[in-house]
Amino acid sequence: MSGTNPYIEKAEFELPAADYQITFLPLQKKVDVLAEKIATKSDGLPGSILNAALEAGIDMDHSCGGVCACSTCHIIVRQGIDSCNEATDDEEDMLDLAPGLEPQSRLACQCVPNGTQELIIEIPEWNRNLVSEDH
Numbered sequence: 519m520s521g522t523n524p525y526i527e528k529a530e531f532e533l534p535a536a537d538y539q540i541t542f543l544p545l546q547k548k549v550d551v552l553a554e555k556i557a558t559k560s561d562g563l564p565g566s567i568l569n570a571a572l573e574a575g576i577d578m579d580h581s582c583g584g585v586c587a588c589s590t591c592h593i594i595v596r597q598g599i600d601s602c603n604e605a606t607d608d609e610e611d612m613l614d615l616a617p618g619l620e621p622q623s624r625l626a627c628q629c630v631p632n633g634t635q636e637l638i639i640e641i642p643e644w645n646r647n648l649v650s651e652d653h
């Protein structure tokens with residue numbers, strides 16, 4: 519499932535202008551995000567962390583298909599939060615439903631880095647058994 523949710527505020531974001539890396543914990547997997555090759559067909563906003571994870575073969579849970587209607591794609595941005603778009607009120611509302619909420623929590627499908635910083639992303643413990651990695 520993918521698409522847009524007509525019932526939520528439209529998230530503002532800028533696509534990365536430069537290549538950057540995302541490290542996913544606890545997988546310790548580094549993903550190169552190439553500015554020229556931002557996927558637009560995967561679930562989540564174009565250039566979102568969910569989008570980058572799926573493109574890299576990390577099967578991150580995203581029950582609603584990446585349209586800001588669940589909280590299963592909850593992640594914690596351990597490094598690089600300043601390079602990410604602002605969370606909308608709708609994202610904050612969904613995050614309030616997520617267990618283990620932290621100040622740097624985001625929904626991976628709504629969080630779009632602009633490529634100016636390297637990111638370190640932690641997948642919360644309660645969600646880890648839902649994440650698998652293709653080899």
Ligand code: FES
Pocket residue numbers: 579580581582583584585586587588589590591612625626627628
């Ligand atoms: S996948 Fe449902 S909110 Fe991100």
